Amino acid sequence: MRCLTPLSETTPGDPSVRRLDSRLALLTSADPVPGEGQVLIRVRAAGVNRADVAQARGHYAPPSGAPVSLGLECSGTVIATGPGATRWQVGDAVCALVTGGACADLCLAQESHVLPLPLTSLDPAADPRFTPGFSPLSDEDVLETRVPRELAPHVLAATLVEAAATAWLNLVEVGGFSRDPAENQGRSVLVQGGTGSVGTIAIQVARALGCRVLATAGSPERAVACVSLGAHAALDRHDELAPFIATHTDGRGVDLVLDVTGAGSLGPNLNALAQGGTLVVIGLLGGGVGEIDLRRLLMRNLTVRGTTLRSRTSARRAEVCDALETWVWPLVRRGLVRPVLAEVAPLEDAARIHESMRAGGRIGSRVLLP
Ligand SMILES: NC(=O)c1ccc[n+]([C@@H]2O[C@H](COP(=O)([O-])OP(=O)(O)OC[C@H]3O[C@@H](n4cnc5c(N)ncnc54)[C@H](OP(=O)(O)O)[C@@H]3O)[C@@H](O)[C@H]2O)c1
Structure with a gap:
């Protein structure tokens, strides 16, 4: 083999x-x-x-x-x-x-x-x-990617396992969202990297769980793609995070940040959190070493977690x-x-x-x- x-x-x-x-x-x-x-x-x-x-x-x-x-x-x-x-x-x-x-x-x-x-x-x-009436992979998807129809269920599964496991683990097991959407009413998450393999699935899982979902992406067009996946609002990650979060959470902040950027967004991520909120770092695309202002953690009862599935x-x-x-x-x-x-x-x-x-x-x- x-x-x-x-x-x-x-x-x-x-x-x-x-x-x-x-x-x-x-x-x-x-x-x-x-x-x-x-x-x-x-x-x-x-x-x-x-x-x-x-x-x-x-x-x-x-x-x-x-x-x-x-x-x-x-x-x-x-x-x-x-x-x-x-x-x-x-x-x-x-x-x-x-x-x-x-x-x-x-x-x-x-x-x-x-x-x-x-x-x-x-x-x-x-x-x-x-x-x-629902097609998980449209005929267009199949044609555009030249996936033979009989292979499509396998291709679909192969896109999902790691991303869905990571999304579920960090939204529910680590992040504390309920499996019952009714219990997540009013709770919110920011998905950093919403266009990625993990982000595209995390947006959809969080939305299905009844959360308010905010996301970031690398351009205004990519932010629109996050919204079409189910995010309530999305931001070009080159723009300032704080006003976006304030606008879309009535100034409260989000309960959870699911982050793939690590040091790259550490300060803004902590500022984005509501009282008692949690930052879960799952990737370090923006660097692995950063500085934390511990006063923010103390005064706002924040939690910072790092996890890997593997x-x-x-x-x-x-x-x-x-x-x-x-x-x-x-x-x-x-x-x-x-x-x-x-x-x-x-x-x-x-x-x-x-x-x-x-x-x-x-x-x-x-x-x-x-
Ligand atoms: N801890 C775990 O268990 C676990 C499991 C799976 C993946 N991960 C990690 O999670 C991260 C994302 O994985 P993925 O599979 O979603 O990757 P991916 O498909 O390549 O997507 C990464 C996304 O992150 C965004 N991004 C934000 N800041 C970035 C930067 N500085 N450089 C490059 N991209 C940046 C990009 O969005 P734009 O292009 O729109 O900017 C891109 O869509 C990776 O670091 C991966 O190793 C961790």
Whole structure:
């Protein structure tokens, strides 16, 4: 099988290595065998994440025990099950959250980190869970991205697993929003990076949870895209945050900031919070070292949290997967959370897709097809 691997993890001259660029290679190796509690998935689609891009550039070491090959999420078909793995059968169409190795022909996953596809077909008649009249990926999407129709449910799933898990974890488990939209009335969130893979889904999940949703994006046009995804208002992130927050929260501030920029927006993010509010930092696109005025934290009872999904224990990741299946997949089927597909390309084009993610400019998630 082939798997996408940082070039630095391969041996020069090894004939099983196909170099893609100065950072990435496709490594051919023997097919893996599922161990205790694992399943082996023939990958049909794999999501691309910033962590892959950072890892390939030597800026992000995978947590201990994680595969060195790249890819945190995939969808496909179960082709083998290991000892003690009882939930899934050979032939099941699934998607999975993994700690590495998803951008490959085959991927091992813990069975508790494997989920059904949120939708098994784009045809409402073929999937009884479909909300009538709702298409999760329009014909236009399918044509524009040249995704074969039968592959679309897999592509859709591969855009969602990591982003939806991150959104749910940080809005609900960490951020404290209720699963019951009625209890979130009057509560608000600012999604920094609303056009990204995580941001596009976080806006929709937060809206479905009944929160007031504010977002930022890299241009006025991209801010409009955030509003079309469900944000109540959105700001070009080059403009001043404070008046925007004051206008859209009646001067109160937001209860939660979900932030991908880190040091880049630390001060404005803290100023954006209401009394007792929480800043959750999930990314460091604007830098990792910043200064906090602790007086603000004290006087306004603020909390600053940092979280990563990948470094959580296997049991905690299983809980997040359960929550996705129970709470988020129904939102997808009801049309309240739609995947946003930025780009789809063959696995061999991974270097171009990584560069495209670094460059930005598109909206949503990128997917590789082995
Ligand atoms: N902690 C976790 O568990 C976890 C899980 C998944 C992802 N992440 C992290 O979350 C961050 C976002 O991930 P993603 O998948 O959404 O990435 P993405 O698809 O590349 O989107 C990033 C978004 O952030 C915005 N942005 C704001 N400030 C930026 C800056 N200084 N440089 C570049 N973009 C900036 C961009 O919006 P505009 O282009 O409109 O400006 C872009 O749409 C990454 O750092 C990723 O590693 C963390």
